[in-house]
Amino acid sequence: MWFQTSCDLAFDVIEPTPFVLMLRPRSGPQQWLAREEYRLVPSVPVSEFTDVYGNLCQRLIAPPGHFSVHTAAEVMISDRVERAPGAPFVQVQDLPDEVLSYLLPSRYCESDRFYNMATEITAGQLLGYDQVSAIEDWLRNRIKYLPGSSNYPASAIEVNNRQSGVCRDLSHLGIALCRSMSIPARMVVGYLYELEPMDMHAWFEAYVGGRWYTFDATQAGLRNGYIVIGYGRDAADVAVYNQFGLPVTITSQDIQVQRIDAQS
Amino acid sequence: MWFQTSCDLAFDVIEPTPFVLMLRPRSGPQQWLAREEYRLVPSVPVSEFTDVYGNLCQRLIAPPGHFSVHTAAEVMISDRVERAPGAPFVQVQDLPDEVLSYLLPSRYCESDRFYNMATEITAGQLLGYDQVSAIEDWLRNRIKYLPGSSNYPASAIEVNNRQSGVCRDLSHLGIALCRSMSIPARMVVGYLYELEPMDMHAWFEAYVGGRWYTFDATQAGLRNGYIVIGYGRDAADVAVYNQFGLPVTITSQDIQVQRIDAQS
Amino acid sequence: MWFQTSCDLAFDVIEPTPFVLMLRPRSGPQQWLAREEYRLVPSVPVSEFTDVYGNLCQRLIAPPGHFSVHTAAEVMISDRVERAPGAPFVQVQDLPDEVLSYLLPSRYCESDRFYNMATEITAGQLLGYDQVSAIEDWLRNRIKYLPGSSNYPASAIEVNNRQSGVCRDLSHLGIALCRSMSIPARMVVGYLYELEPMDMHAWFEAYVGGRWYTFDATQAGLRNGYIVIGYGRDAADVAVYNQFGLPVTITSQDIQVQRIDAQS
């Protein structure tokens, strides 16, 4: 399946402002970038680096005035998101080294505080994929998904207290619950085709049965159309943009995902 | 200056238990490992990997029964810990790529919530090293250092609420305050010569004037004798040991740091 | 300065054939990728990884029949290639760790055999940039540049024997001469605007005065328009494509570099 994605951001900037952006999807096991575009107005020098999670990050200094960022991509993804009911829990001693850090608590996923709750939610489930499915279902049924309701990430504890959140927040709680039972889990930020309302999206992945699987409590069921921009431990690692210094005003944000028949 | 360090841990283990240990100091710009020892009783297979911060981590499965870990090292460190009053703040755009992640909030350093407090504490200071010194002084004077008072890491918010903590906790608050003002800061775990009472220690480093500098609010003033075991964003990244599964009992823990005249 | 580059390759493939391609330029200190395209006909799954030099490599299996690869990019580079006559030799002990491997001999740069020759060529020069300039001049004057004359890389020894070669071969000899005097040197493959005849190009970089500088003995003088695709120790590391198994026939290769006024 081929998709055309785009993200247009516009800012009002007061003083020269350093930005770190994460807006360039990478080709990887699950997707292939066939075309890509990254335009800045006004044009300023940019440098790019790879962070510890393998994401491409763009650094620049936005000049005072109107500043806009346009990115677009043509991406091929596989025809369906894989599910694997019954996929077994991987013993900690058998996890690949690079997966271990996704067992640790992080800024917005206080997994050290959720063991009892996770045990209750997953009672009676087969260890592994089915536990994560139970968590995803529980989130879907119990935590109210309120897209656009918040600009600041809420941590798993906060989400659990207020019983509602945006996609990012639900993911935080899902991740914290998984990690509390020694299931590695990570945050994913990206695009989702036919997301309503259209926006940047966040979901989570859990490592069971020897690989990462996609989970998303904000949708009625797991469907296709996930395009990854970045991975991290939680929202702190995968901000689409971080700016430093005096706050800038974001004046518009437009996200598009279209299905295309084949590579144009 | 040469030091001999050792760490002896003993556990009672109920079932085969996966551990990830971080007990092998590395040679680096600030220290040279001339001798090193790592003994497990009973002896079990171990594999070692390097985490994303560059720390060496040892993975093993502890068998049921008594299990003990002995590590020791002879380390050369430079004759004094460097201070640099006046060293300037580094603009975010001039930070090395690999330092940027130390600006982000992390599990126990909710730096996104401390900007106002940090501004007050550092009012009137030159930007950079002197701001961090002011934070260190403030911690030393306001937060009661209670070694051995807690087994669980407290986050910066929690430490600030309870106004006391162990070395790790004070560091969390120091790090959160630095990062809130766009000064990269990281947690360090290791040994400190003549620490009272002797134990594993934690302190923090801040990146100003183009390099990392050592800060420690638990001591009356900055002195020598810091030997690094690991770096990370906060205590979640630099646990001396992480165990998974049924909790084990730690039956003894003995830490030693001795000055030696020269390499034996 | 903005450029539009493209590379079109077409193959006749007999059996399913694994390829590793290196055709995706990366954004970095010297260039910014604003638009990029990568099209395969027929479309096949591709995975991408980063090699030890930081290059992006694409892996795929070409199906039997006609197979073509089209890549294109819009790239901004700085307005002129920097020269630095007088830039000093960097003592080995002061080289960054990651530069050290560019001192070692490699497949096509037998630097362990060129010390005497390099000493003669650079006699009387200031240590550093001027030595490399002398090597570049010597290559320009003594080794006949015969574009298109060869399909197989020639090693420095071979080039020196036959006194002629393609761009890649001259670079091998230049690199070997530099390394023999403890000046780190590396191969670069990419595009050069107004190269005659137009083709993929190869040149070399030497590390003096604390950074990498561009050298190219195939051109009358150093001019602008270098767009980097990959870095390596020599041609073995930076093949635009490597295929494995039964040899495929390359039926056409078309390279284009156009100047564009600004980002379209």
Next chain:
Amino acid sequence: MWFQTSCDLAFDVIEPTPFVLMLRPRSGPQQWLAREEYRLVPSVPVSEFTDVYGNLCQRLIAPPGHFSVHTAAEVMISDRVERAPGAPFVQVQDLPDEVLSYLLPSRYCESDRFYNMATEITAGQLLGYDQVSAIEDWLRNRIKYLPGSSNYPASAIEVNNRQSGVCRDLSHLGIALCRSMSIPARMVVGYLYELEPMDMHAWFEAYVGGRWYTFDATQAGLRNGYIVIGYGRDAADVAVYNQFGLPVTITSQDIQVQRIDAQS
């Protein structure tokens, strides 16, 4: 099985001389470093880094006069070196990304020139492990192993011409033959228990059946007691020491490997 290894090197140095040493074995899948020692006389500052192959390298400046390096280790290795007759060839498309670079030709392994010869030597063998075994046998029978006969590495072409070489040289030819048939192969330097005469040793590994296996044409048959110091593409990558500037004189070199009953 536990071993005690040591390496003592002594040099006469004329002027301050930069060294890069590779004398610190690492714990990994095949071995565990339980004790380790690294002593320099006179003591000088050392910094350590990890190269692209994962080896630990020590950088220092040797002062004029006598300079000596003593390293020692206690290492546990598994009880026997694994063999796997019949282990299958791994198709290039199925190789892990990080293994691919071991298919390329390198300084002393001109694998691009050995395809026909490799085909003859391995005629009739099952693809994979058995091909490498046939190469190892061929080397053992045809290339005279002359320990101590040379100080300079010979490339595969040179070894094949002179039909003799030291351990390093035989490995170069073995590696080149493997790679010419798309079997990844790498150089290993380290210790071998009961090597006659005792010295640093070099052997090679080939990647078949999904992992690396040990091969050594210098011994009558594959036996136990291999302790790894470093991996690389060939001898250029794994020199126990590289020195730069005026040549130093090595005045003594003493290597020891002893079996010990258990960790002392």
